[in-house]
Amino acid sequence: MAVDDNEGADRVTIGVCVMEKKVFCSPMEQILERLRAFGEFEIIIFGDKVILEDPIEIWPKCDCLIAFCSSGFPLQKAQAYAALRRPFLVNELEPQYLLHDRRKVYEHLEKYGIPVPSYALVNREYPYQELDHFIEQEDFVEIHGKRFLKPFVEKPANGDDHRIMIYYPNSAGGGMKELFRKVGNRSSEFHPDVRRVRREGSYIYEEFMPTGGTDVKVYTVGPGYAHAEARKSPVVDGVVMRNPDGKEVRYPVLLTPTEKQMARDVCSAFRQMVCGFDLLRCDGRSYVCDVNGWSFVKNSYKYYDDAACILRKIFLDAKAPHLSSIIPPTLPWKSNEPDQSTEGLTRQGSGIIGTFGQSEELRCVIVVIRHGDRTPKQKVKLKVTEENLLNLMLKYNGGKPRAETKLKSAVQLQDLLDATRQLVPPTRSGQESDSDAEDLEHIEKLRQVKAVLEEGGHFSGIYRKVQLKPLKWIKVPKHNGDGEEERPIEALMILKYGGVLTHAGRKQAEELGRFFRNNIYPGEGTGLLRLHSTYRHDLKIYSSDEGRVQMSAAAFAKGLLDLEGQLTPILVSLVSKDSSMLDGLEDASIEMDEAKARLHEIIISNAKTENTNGSEEFPWMVDGAGLPANASQLLPKMAKLTKEVTAQVKLLAEGEDEKLALTSSFSRYDQAKALGKTTIDVARIAAGLPCGSESFLLMFARWKKHERDLYNERKDRFDITQIPDVYDSCKYDLVHNAHLNLEGLEELYKVAQDYTSVSKCQNTNSK
DSSP states (O other): OEEOTTTOOEEEEEEEESOHHHHTSHHHHHHHHHHHHTSSEEEEEOOHHHHHHSOGGGSOOOSEEEEOOOTTOOHHHHHHHHHHHOOEESBOSGGGGGGGBHHHHHHHHHHTTOOOOOEEEEOOSTTOOOGGGEEEETTEEEETTEEEESSEEEEESBTTOOOEEEEOOGGGTOOEEEEEEEETTEEEEEETTOOSOOOSSOEEEEEOOOOTTEEEEEEEESTTOEEEEEEEOTTTSOBOOBOTTSOBOOEEOOOOHHHHHHHHHHHHHTTBSEEEEEEEEETTEEEEEEEEESOOOSSOHHHHHHHHHHHHHHHHHHHOHHHHTOOOSSOSSOOOSOOTTTHHHHHHHSOEEOTTSOEEOBOOOOOOOOOOOBOOEEEEEEEEOOHHHHHHHHHHTTTOTTOOEEEOSHHHHHHHHHHHHHHSOSSOOGGGGGSOHHHHHHHHHHHHHHHHHHTTSSOOSSOOEEEEEEEEEEEEEOTTSSSEEEEEEEEEEEEEEEOOBOHHHHHHHHHHHHHIIIIISSSSSOGGGGBOTTTTTOOOEEEOSOHHHHHHHHHHHHHHTTOOSOHHHHHHHHEEEOGGGGTTGGGGHHHHHHHHHHHHHHHHOOOOEEOTTSOEEOGGGTTTOOOOTTHHHHHHHHHHHHHHHHHHHHHHHHTHHHHHHOOOOHHHHHHHHHTTOOHHHHHHHHTTOOSTTOOHHHHHHHHHHHHHHHEETTTTEEOGGGHHHHHHHHHHHHHHOGGGOOTTHHHHHHHHHHTHHHHHHHOTTOO
16 A cells, blocks of 8 residues: 555555546546545556556556446456456456447346346347348337337447437337437437338347336446436437536436345446446336446536545445544535536426415426317228128138228238229229119229328328228138138228328427426426426326327427427327227217217207297207207208319319329419428429328318218208218318318308307217
8 A cells, every 4th residue: 555654644546447538527537536535545547558558567556446448448458457466346347348248238137137128139140140030020020939019129239339229110100210329419310211120230129118208327336325317318309408508407316115226236246336227117117228337427516425435435445444434524525516417407496486485396287188180080981792802801800700800000001902902993984884873882982992091102100090890701611621611701891091180280289388388387487497306307198099199299298398300209209008098988878879869859850949938949049059040951051062062172083183283383382381381282282282192082082971971862861970070171171271262161161160069069089
C-alpha cells in the first residue's frame, strides 16, 4: 500500500484500468472525486497509452482494480495483469466475455433462474448450420418448432451489434422498426415496407413484450444496492426525450421485492459489482432482456453519493477491514448540487402550490374516448355453393365441415381473392342480361367481393375480414373408401369492410390527445407535466379489437405523449387490445329487440291519437322521442332520394375508366389541398374520382345496398334499421366527396338526420 505522508495512515491504491473515454465521463469522474475525498484511497488512472502499448509487467501496481471492457479495450491483456498482480477485482474479468454474446447472456440468466422473455436461437456461423430448422411465414417465424407470431424481436447474437429489429403483423399495418444506439435525437426508424427478417448472421428471436412504452434501466453497486429509472422506449417513435439541458429524460422507479432479488441475482451471476441491465415489465411480471456490464447512472448526485459510499466499503472490506467499520460522521464532500435526474420532474410534477395555497399531487386520470371520422362500415352477404370457395373454408378450419371459418390474414385473403377471380369474368358481357335475376345478383356480389379484396394493392391493415358459415352438408364416400364423411355444399359468406379511420379521423384523435396534454390536467399551463413524476411514465391504453378504435387510440397517444412518426409502432407498443370491451350487449338483447320492434311500429304507422285538449298528435310525440311529426311520410322520400343518388353513382362507375385517364382538374385540386386532403385524395379528386382508395364500383355497391335494403319494392316494406347506414354514407360523402356534386345528397342527409334518435337506438354496432 502507498503511505500518505501527510496523515501517516495507510491508503488503499485503486487502479482504474479503463479506456480514457470512459474514465473521463462525468459519472466516473464524480464517483472517483468522492472516493478521493475520503482520504483513504490513492487512485491511479492507467490511461490509453499504458493499456494499449505498455507490457503488463510495467503497469502500475494496485490493491484494487476497476477494469471493464469497452470498445478497443484489451480484455485478455487485463486478465493477464490481474493474474500477475492479483488485485481485488470490483468486476471480475472472465465473465465479461459473456456480455459480448447475447446467446450466452440468456443462457447464463436462465442458469441462475432469472426470468427472460421466451426466445429461440438461429445460428448461422460455422460450425452451426441450422437453416433447416428455420421457417418464415407472413406473420410468424418458427425455429425448431417454436413459433413466434408478429410482433416479435430480432436481436443479433453479437452483443456489440445494436441493430435490433421489431417486425409488426399485417393486422397492425405491417413493417419493421430498427432500433440503434442514439444518433442525435433518434434511437429508431420505422420501415413500413420491410416485412422479411434478416438472413445473414445469427440471431435471437423473442416475443415482443408490451411494456406500455417504457424501458426500465437498473444499476447495481454491489448485490445490496439497485437504482432504477424508466425512459421512453425507442420502439414507440424513436425520438429521444431530452430536458432543457439536453439530457435524456428519465423517471424514478421503485423496484418490487422480486425485482430487487433479480438485481442481486444478476450482480452475483455475472460477478459484476457495478452492473447495468434492462428490465421489461409486462402483465405484472418482470424479465431481464439485456445485461450491459459496468454502467453508471447519469446526472444523479444522490446516486454518486451512494455509489461512492458503497464502493468505499467494498474496497476497505477487501484490503483494509480495520478501517471498514469506521463510518465518517458526515460525507467529506459538499453535495449542494440539485439532483438533475429528478429535479425537473419534482418541480413540474409534485408539490405544486394550488389555487388555494395547498400542495397537490395528481396521481391518476382516466379518459374514455370514441374513434374519430371513418369511412362507412359495410357488409356483403351471399350464399356460395362454388367448390373452390367451400374447399377454401375447409382449408382454414381444419377440414371440419360444420365449423365456421374466419379469414383475415394476408395469405387467407389472397387465397380468397384468387378463388373469386376464377368465378367472376373480368368484364361484364351482354349475355349477362339473359341470366336469371338471382344469378346476376350473385355475380354482382362476387364482383363486389373481388373489388374489395383488390383495393389498396396489398393486404396491409386491419379493416377487412371474411366469415364462411356452413349451411348445408351431404355425406360422401371417403377418399380411401372406408365409410362416409360429411362435406359442405352451401355456405354463407359475410365480407365486412370499411369503417376505416380516415386521415381526418387520425388528425382529430391526435389533436384531442394534444389538447389533453396541454389543457385537461389541473394546473396553469403545465398540462401533462402536472402528473406526479413517479406516475407519469405509467400510462395504460386499452381499446376494443376494432381497427378504427385501435388507430384512434394510437393517434390519441401520439398527441398526448408528443410522439412522432407512424402509428403502427405506437399501436403495438402502447395500446392493449381488449375484445371484451364489446361484450355485454347480449345481456340486453331482449329489451333491445323489443325497443326496435316498437320503434318500427311507431315510425311506419300513420295513426294519430286525440289529446285531452282535443288536438291530435302522433303517438311517438307523447314521450318526446324526438321524432318528426311526419316520420312515416319521410320514409318514401328517403327511399326515393337514395335511389336517385345511387343512379348518379352508377353513371360515374360506368365512366370510371375515362375518369382515370384524367390527370388534372386544377380547381378541384386546389380545393382539395385547401381542405387538407392527403396526397392520394388530392390526386383522386383532381381526376374526379371518389376520395380515398374507394373506387366508383365500390361506391356504387355501397349505395345500391342502401337502396335495396332500405325499401323492398316487392314486399312494399321499409327496414328502419338501415337508416343509420344511409345517414352514415350521406355524412361521409358530403365531407369527403363533395367535389362529385351528387344531387339530392344534402337533402337525403337532412331527412336521415331527422331520424337521429332512431339512429342512435338502432345502430348498436357503431361503437
